[in-house]
Amino acid sequence: MIVIILQLHFVQVLPILRLLSPFRDIAIGRGSWEVRPVQKIHFVGIKGSGISALAQVYARMGCEVTGSDTDAVFFTDELLRQAGITQISGPSAHNVQDADIVCHSPAYGDDHIEIKTARELGIEVLTYPQMLGRLMESRMESTVTVSGTHGKTTTTSMIANMLLFAELDPLAIIGSKNYNIGTNGRYGTGHLVAEACEYRRNFHNYSPKIAIINNIDFDHPDYFSGIDDVFDAFQTFVDKVPEDGHLITWGDQALCRQLVSTGKILYFGLNHTNDIYATDVTEQRGMISFMAWERGQQLGTIEVRAIGEHNVLNVLAAITLSRILQVPFEAVQKSFTNFGGVYRRFDYLGRLGDVEVYDDYAHHPSEIEATLKAVKRSFARDHLLTVFQPHTVSRTLAFLDEFADALTLSDEVMLVKIYQSAREVGDRAEELTNLLAERIAARGKTVHLVNTLEEGTEWILQQRAGKAGLVLTMGAGDIRGIGERLIAVHV
Numbered sequence: 001m002i003v004i005i006l007q008l009h010f011v012q013v014l015p016i017l018r019l020l021s022p023f024r025d026i027a028i029g030r031g032s033w034e035v036r037p038v039q040k041i042h043f044v045g046i047k048g049s050g051i052s053a054l055a056q057v058y059a060r061m062g063c064e065v066t067g068s069d070t071d072a073v074f075f076t077d078e079l080l081r082q083a084g085i086t087q088i089s090g091p092s093a094h095n096v097q098d099a100d101i102v103c104h105s106p107a108y109g110d111d112h113i114e115i116k117t118a119r120e121l122g123i124e125v126l127t128y129p130q131m132l133g134r135l136m137e138s139r140m141e142s143t144v145t146v147s148g149t150h151g152k153t154t155t156t157s158m159i160a161n162m163l164l165f166a167e168l169d170p171l172a173i174i175g176s177k178n179y180n181i182g183t184n185g186r187y188g189t190g191h192l193v194a195e196a197c198e199y200r201r202n203f204h205n206y207s208p209k210i211a212i213i214n215n216i217d218f219d220h221p222d223y224f225s226g227i228d229d230v231f232d233a234f235q236t237f238v239d240k241v242p243e244d245g246h247l248i249t250w251g252d253q254a255l256c257r258q259l260v261s262t263g264k265i266l267y268f269g270l271n272h273t274n275d276i277y278a279t280d281v282t283e284q285r286g287m288i289s290f291m292a293w294e295r296g297q298q299l300g301t302i303e304v305r306a307i308g309e310h311n312v313l314n315v316l317a318a319i320t321l322s323r324i325l326q327v328p329f330e331a332v333q334k335s336f337t338n339f340g341g342v343y344r345r346f347d348y349l350g351r352l353g354d355v356e357v358y359d360d361y362a363h364h365p366s367e368i369e370a371t372l373k374a375v376k377r378s379f380a381r382d383h384l385l386t387v388f389q390p391h392t393v394s395r396t397l398a399f400l401d402e403f404a405d406a407l408t409l410s411d412e413v414m415l416v417k418i419y420q421s422a423r424e425v426g427d428r429a430e431e432l433t434n435l436l437a438e439r440i441a442a443r444g445k446t447v448h449l450v451n452t453l454e455e456g457t458e459w460i461l462q463q464r465a466g467k468a469g470l471v472l473t474m475g476a477g478d479i480r481g482i483g484e485r486l487i488a489v490h491v
Contacts, residue, residue, distance in 0.1 A: 040066065053183075053184040067087070075176075150214060162322060164181065166325075214317060216234055220395075235259060250269055268317050278293070305340075307374035308378075393418060400436055433449070
């Protein structure tokens with residue numbers, strides 16, 4: 001065991017202790033500190049998009065990392081393996097016997113066998129947000145968080161890529177795979193950039209130096225009571241930004257403008273009253289181009305492979321950060337020209353004859369509306385079949401009419417039975433899927449209803465394979481499987 005003895009006063013040792021994270025046990029004696037390094041961290045639900053990124057980072061920091069999860073294969077399996085994390089099994093009390101810390105997804109409660117065993121053994125147990133918050137404490141002067149109801153993953157990915165092109169060696173925690181980086185969790189010695197999710201007020205565990213808030217919208221109706229409750233959660237988070245820190249937010253949205261911070265506030269948007277804004281926006285077949293401005297001064301042209309006004313705003317958020325960090329604009333331009341995109345964010349899967357197949361994570365009415373408007377604008381002459389799988393019963397019930405309105409923007413709609421959350425009791429998935437189909441049909445749109453991915457794949461192969469256009473699978477569940485099956489069949 002490595003033992004470090006520090007003969008220092010308390011004030012002197014605090015910065016060093018922060019740098020020593022993830023060190024756990026601190027024993028205080030007369031005039032000395034004994035710091036014993038964490039040797040093993042066990043992650044419960046290790047295949048999750050966020051927690052898998054954190055596990056990879058800690059593995060690359062030199063910790064022994066193990067995990068447990070379902071046998072089902074996810075995109076994170078290969079990413080974990082590449083980080084050297086191979087000890088992954090089903091849940092078992094034996095898995096945590098020699099762990100220093102057990103970190104678990106908030107989806108699991110104290111009744112989980114590993115969490116329960118760890119507590120009985122006196123092992124420290126942290127949720128994923130608590131563990132990420134601890135990591136941020138070790139980088140207090142260089143932590144950048146990206147929050148907002150929509151666009152967190154894409155914006156975080158764009159920023160991480162930008163910092164890489166600027167050779168600033170970022171530590172990145174991303175909610176999906178960044179195709180430039182090749183993973184969702186990168187360890188570096190530079191700025192820490194991470195998503196900060198508002199669900200269950202998880203982001204209140206974080207202490208950012210720079211906080212980016214893309215937008216504020218009502219989501220997670222199983223937790224938040226309404227938009228006022230959501231806004232309150234964001235304002236409390238903003239209160240954590242220090243006086244010498246920054247808040248970067250969307251200046252064209254009234255709710256974002258209402259946020260108050262002791263730090264300096266910078267606004268981005270499409271209006272020239274913002275600090276950073278865009279003009280001359282053009283879109284064509286998956287490419288966006290615009291002129292970027294800073295308070296009336298031209299910065300230069302940005303070109304990026306993406307669709308939609310929402311992604312223009314995501315880019316502007318990243319540019320605003322670049323001005324704070326003094327990243328040369330040439331490096332910013334280069335990073336976006338070479339941006340490879342993000343897994344499940346208007347992700348091109350391949351072709352099925354004359355049909356192009358894409359996949360997208362949009363699962364909230366606002367996201368669906370923004371994405372479908374962007375697709376129809378960018379691919380104006382192409383027929384669009386949207387294959388949508390609602391995610392969670394509570395969200396579908398709360399936004400039935402909004403979902404129906406958004407989906408009518410597609411030329412044709414296929415609905416797959418609701419992907420029900422494990423945290424939801426009862427079974428109203430089939431009933432609500434049928435009701436949503438009725439609402440869409442009542443708006444004059446052709447809608448096809450299927451129960452399984454297999455049914456959906458077969459219908460498309462029979463009805464669309466010989467025709468030109470786009471097929472877009474959409475949702476936060478396993479709907480991507482239809483697109484993957486289509487491409488596999490074609491190959």
